[in-house]
Amino acid sequence: MEKNFLNAKLINPVAPIYDTEKDTYATCDPRYPYVGTTYRVTEHWQTGVMTRYQPYLLEMQPQMFVEMSEQLAKLKQIQNGERVRVTSARGAVEATAIVTKRFQPFNVGGGIVHQVGLPWHFGWIKPTSGTEDSANLLTPSTGDPNTRIPETKAFMVNVVKLA
Numbered sequence: 138m139e140k141n142f143l144n145a146k147l148i149n150p151v152a153p154i155y156d157t158e159k160d161t162y163a164t165c166d167p168r169y170p171y172v173g174t175t176y177r178v179t180e181h182w183q184t185g186v187m188t189r190y191q192p193y194l195l196e197m198q199p200q201m202f203v204e205m206s207e208q209l210a211k212l213k214q215i216q217n218g219e220r221v222r223v224t225s226a227r228g229a230v231e232a233t234a235i236v237t238k239r240f241q242p243f244n245v246g247g248g249i250v251h252q253v254g255l256p257w258h259f260g261w262i263k264p265t266s267g268t269e270d271s272a273n274l275l276t277p278s279t280g281d282p283n284t285r286i287p288e289t290k291a292f293m294v295n296v297v298k299l300a
Contacts, residue, residue, distance in 0.1 A: 223275060
C-alpha cells in the first residue's frame with residue numbers, strides 16, 4: 138500500500154460507499170497510475186443535459202477529449218490529435234488526445250504524478266447519429282458525505298493509445 142501524503146486515510150471514512158459491481162474504487166492501483174480530473178469547457182458550460190442537445194455548441198466542440206502534459210504524451214508515445222482510451226476501475230471512454238503545456242507533472246513525495254483532464258458534461262450527443270461517451274463513465278459512484286453530490290473531480294485512470 139502506498140502512502141497518502143495528504144492524509145493518513147486513503148479514502149474519506151464517512152463517504153458513502155455503494156456496493157455494486159460498477160462501484161469499484163482504485164487507490165494506489167498500478168493499473169491506474171494517473172490522476173484523472175474533470176472540468177467544464179466554454180462551449181458546454183452548463184450541464185450535459187442542457188448543452189449536448191445544442192447543434193451550434195456541438196459544432197464548436199464536437200468530440201470528447203483528454204488533455205495531458207507533453208511529458209505524459211512522450212512517455213505514452215501519444216501525439217496530439219490521436220485517439221486514446223482512458224480507463225478507470227469503473228469504466229472506459231475513447232477520446233482525442235490534446236497534448237498541452239497547460240498540464241504539468243507534479244512532484245509528490247519525491248515521485249512524479251501525471252494528471253489528465255476530461256470535460257465532465259460531454260457525451261451521448263442527441264442531434265446527430267454520432268456519439269461520444271461521457272467522463273461520468275470513469276468517475277467513482279460516491280459523493281460528499283453530507284450532500285451526496287457526486288465525486289467527479291479527481292479519480293485514478295490509465296491512458297492508452299488506440300491502434
